Amino acid sequence: MKTTINQVSNYVNQEVTIGVWLANKRSSGKIAFLQLRDGTGFIQGVVVKADVDEEIFKKAKSLTQETSLYITGVIVEDTRSPFGYEMQVKNLEIIHEAKDYPITPKAHGTEFLMDHRHLWLRSKKQHAIMKVRNQIIQATYQFFQQEGFVKVDPPILTGSAPEGTTELFHTKYFDEEAYLSQSGQLYMEASAMALGKVFSFGPTFRAEKSKTRRHLIEFWMIEPEMAFTTHEESLQTQEKYVQFIVQSVLNQCELELTTLERDINKLKAIQAPFPRITYDEAIDLLKEKGFTDITWGEDFGSPHETAIAEHFDMPVFITHYPKAIKAFYMKPDPDRDDVVLCADLIAPEGYGEIIGGSARIDDLELMEKRYEEHHLTGDAYEWYLELRKYGSVPHAGFGLGLERTVAWICGVDHVRETIPFPRLLNRLYP
Incomplete structure (x- = not known):
C-alpha cells in the first residue's frame, strides 16, 4: 500500500510504501535510524540488521542526506516520538543519490541559508x-x-x-x-x-x-x-x-x-x-x-x-x-x-x-x-x-x-x- 507520512496513523501494524527523502541518519553496528520526510511530515525509519537482507542494511547505512527513495515497512506506534509513529523498515529502493548536500546538520549562517533558501x-x-x-x-x-x-x-x-x-x-x-x-x-x-x-x-x-x-x-x-x-x-x-x-x-x-x-x-x-x-x-x-x-x-x-x-x-x-x-x-x-x-x-x-x-x-x-x-x-x-x-x-x-x-x-x-x-x-x- 502506497501512502504518505501524514496518513500512517491509518496503517498501524500494516506494511506500506512511502516516497521519501533522507533528512538525517544515525546508526550503530546493528541498527540504522533514518529520519525521513516526504513533504507531508517527518517519520523515523528503523532498519534492524537481523530483520532485512544484508544488501538492504548496507544501503541503509550508506544513505546520504537528501537522497530520495521508496521505503517499505510496517507502521508501529511510538510514544517517545512527538509524531507518535515510526516505520520498521523492510525494504528500500534508491531513486536518486544526493551527494555533498550543502546544508548539513551543523550550524550555518543566515546569509548562507538564504542563498540556499x-x-x-x-x-x-x-x-x-x-x-x-x-x-x-x-x-x-x-x-x-x-x-x-x-x-x-x-x-x-x-x-x-x-x-x-x-x-x-x-x-x-x-x-x-x-x-x-x-x-x-x-x-x-x-x-x-x-x-x-x-x-x-x-x-x-x-x-x-x-x-x-x-x-x-x-x-x-x-x-x-x-x-x-x-x-x-x-x-x-x-x-x-x-x-x-x-x-x-x-x-x-x-x-x-x-x-x-x-x-x-x-x-x-x-x-x-x-x-x-x-x-x-x-x-x-x-x-x-x-x-x-x-x-x-x-x-x-x-x-x-x-x-x-x-x-x-x-x-x-x-x-x-x-x-x-x-x-x-x-x-x-x-x-x-x-x-x-x-x-x-x-x-x-x-x-x-x-x-x-x-x-x-x-x-x-x-x-x-x-x-x-x-x-x-x-x-x-x-x-x-x-x-x-x-x-x-x-x-x-x-x-x-x-x-x-x-x-x-x-x-x-x-x-x-x-x-x-x-x-x-x-x-x-x-
Whole structure:
C-alpha cells in the first residue's frame, strides 16, 4: 500500500510504501535510524540488521542526506516520538543519490541559508513554518466565507499609488506609467459597493529601503472591505478574525508548534475582545515608560509598539491617530477633526503592527477636499472619487499582513522565514 507520512496513523501494524527523502541518519553496528520526510511530515525509519537482507542494511547505512527513495515497512506506534509513529523498515529502493548536500546538520549562517533558501525550506523548522502559514491561509478563507464575504482579486499593476506615497515599484505599461500595487484597498472599496462585504488575498510591493526584521519588499495582504459598516463594527470583525486564525493553528498545527518550540499558552490566551488604547493615551503611556522625547503627531516605531504591547501582553488596538500621519481616505472623528477613525492592531511579544484599518471617508465634499490637500488630481483617481458620487455609504476595512502574523504565531524572529522565497532590500535570489 502506497501512502504518505501524514496518513500512517491509518496503517498501524500494516506494511506500506512511502516516497521519501533522507533528512538525517544515525546508526550503530546493528541498527540504522533514518529520519525521513516526504513533504507531508517527518517519520523515523528503523532498519534492524537481523530483520532485512544484508544488501538492504548496507544501503541503509550508506544513505546520504537528501537522497530520495521508496521505503517499505510496517507502521508501529511510538510514544517517545512527538509524531507518535515510526516505520520498521523492510525494504528500500534508491531513486536518486544526493551527494555533498550543502546544508548539513551543523550550524550555518543566515546569509548562507538564504542563498540556499530553495534547499533550506526542506528543514524541519522551515517545514513547520510553511505548514502554519498554510493553515492561516486556509482559516482565512474559511472565516471570511462563513462571515458572508466574497473573494475579489484586485489588480497588481496599477496606474496610481493607493497610499499616495512614492515608495512604489515603477514600470512601463506599454506607453503609460504603471506601478506594482502596494495595496488593493481602493479597488476593494469599489468592489464592496457592488458586493457588500469583500476580501482580497494577494501580493503587495513596497519599495521601502528598510532592513528591519519586520519588513519585506514583497509580501501578502488580506484586505477586507465592508459596506454599511462602522469603524466599531470593523474592529469587532478584526478581533474575531485574529482569534479565529490563532485557534485554527492551535487545533490543526500542534506538531508544528512543538517543532518550533512555541509557547502555546501565550496563543491560547488570545481571546477577544482585545484591549484598546487611543493614540493620546499611548503617548502618555510611552512617556511613563521612559520615552520622554516622543511628541504628539509622531508615528510610532518598533520600540514604541513593543512597549505598548508588553504593557497589555495581548493584541492591542491603538486608535484615533492624528490625521496628518494617516492616509487621505481615512474618516475624521466627528467629534475631533485632528484625528481619524482608525486603528492599528499591535501583536504581543514584540511583533509589531499586524493590522491597519479605518473607516473610509464617504462624503463627496470632504473627499474632494482631501484630493486637493494631497494633490490627487487628474484622471488616475477620478474613478475612486466617483464611489462617493453614486450611492455612497458608510464603509470600513482593514489589511492584515500575512508574514508578520505568521512570524508572531510561530514565534520566529524574522519575517524572512515566513515566506517561501523572501524578497529583501538586498536579496532577489533565489
